Amino acid sequence: MAITLYNTATRSKEEFVPQDGKTAKIYCCGPTVYHYAHIGNLRTYIFEDLLRRSLAYHGFDAKHVVNITDVGHLTSDADEGEDKMEKGAKRTGKSVWEVAAFYTDAFMRDFHSLNLLEPTVWCRATDHIAEQIALVKTLEEKGYTYRTSDGIYYDSSKFERYGDFARLDLENLWAGSRISMGEKRLPTDFALWKFSPKDVKRQMEWDSPWGVGFPGWHIECSAMAMKHLGETLDIHCGGTDHVRVHHTNEIAQSEAATGKTFSRFWMHGEFLRLDGDKMSKSTGEFLTVDSLVKRGFSPMDYRYFALGSHYRNYLSFSFESLESARKSRLALRKRTTPLVAKALAAGAKIESEAALKWKERFAQAVGDDLNVPAALGLLHSAVRDDAVSEEERGALVLDFDRVLGLKLDLEEEAAPAAAEDSEAAEIDSLVAERAAAKKAKDFARADEIRNALAKRGIELKDGPQGTTWERKR
C-alpha cells in the first residue's frame, strides 16, 4: 500500500518512496536554544514524529536529522537585530554556551516526554562551522555572494528560481519593501556570514576567510543537512513559518552550490493557536510542557490533543480542549489496557479477516498524508468491535500505537482515580478466572494470567482464603 504526502514544493499530494527505495533521508529544522520550547513549537516535532512513525508503518526506515541552532539566529529575519543566543545570555546572566547547554537539555526533556522517536542524528550548528564556511566559499566561487561592511551576503537575483518555492511575487516584494536593508542590494538577499561588530566582543565567534564573525542561520541548516544526508534529501520538514524565508533561502543556497534538487519533498506543520483573548488575558503565560504538567496534565495529554488535528490544519489550544483530550485519552486507556494485557498474555496476532480489515483501514489513513485524526478514530472504533476477539483487538491496539505513540503498551502513569475502579474489577475477574483454571487443572492458562498481571505490576498471593493481589508499582 502506498503512502502519499503533501509536498509544499508542488502544492499537491504525491506518492512517497525514498530515493534508495528503503531509507528516507529526513531533515527537520530544530530549536534555537535560547529559551524554553513553546507547546506550539512542539506541535511541529509531534507532526515530524508522526511522519517518521507512519513511514515505518509503511515499511520505510529513516535517517532522521534534527539540528540544534545555538548561534546565528537573529531576532529579525532581515539580518538585523541581536543574535537570539547572545540575547538569552544577557537575560539570564549566563554565558552563551551555558544558555545553549541549559535550553538544549530542557528541549530534550520535552522531546522525550512527548514520546518522540529519537532522531538518528542531533547536530549542533557550532559543531559545523567548518562545513558552513566551506559552503559559503563554494557559493562565493560560483558568483552568488557579495560583501558589505557587516558580512557576506547571498545575491538572490542570481538564483532564478528564488521565488518559486514560496510562490513569491518578487517584483512587488522588491518594489514595495520598506524594511531597512542596510547595504543589502535586495530585500530577499540574506547574510551567509556576519562579521563580529567592531565595538562588541561576541562570546561566539570564529575565524573565516572573510573575517572574524559567525554564520547566518539559513546556511547552518543547508550545511548540516547535506553533511549528514547528502546533496539531495528525501524530505525536509519544518513549521509553515519557514516557507517564505528560511526554506526559500535554504533551497537558494543549496541548489546554487550543488546544481541538484535540495529536497524532493517539503512538509510543513501548521501553527497552534491559543484560543482567543481569554487565555492570554487570564494567564498571559508562556506555555511549555512543564506549565501543563504543573496544572496536572500529562505530556501525553498534549500529544493526544495534537493527534486530534491534521498537521496541515490550525489547532486551537485552550485548557478546556486539553481537558477533554485528557478525558478521552484516559477513557481510551481504560478500554485498551485490559485488551493489551490479554493480547500480551496470549501472544495474539492480527490474523482474522475482520482484524486485518481494521489494520488495512488504519494503514490507508496514515498513508493518506498522515491522516492521524482518522487513524485515531479507527482505533476508538476497532477496540469496540465485538466481531474481533479481545486478544486480537489488543494486538490491533499495539500495532496502531506504533504510529500513535500513546504508550498504550505500558501501564505508564499511575492509573487515575476514575480508571482505577474499573481496573480493579478487571483484575478481580482475571484472578477469578485463574482460580477457575487451576480448579480445572488448566495450569498453563493459570500461569499465563499470573504472568500477564505480573507484567502490569500486579502481584498475586495465594492463601488459604483464596488469592489476593496488590500493585507493586
Ligand SMILES: [Zn+2]
Ligand atoms: Zn532550518
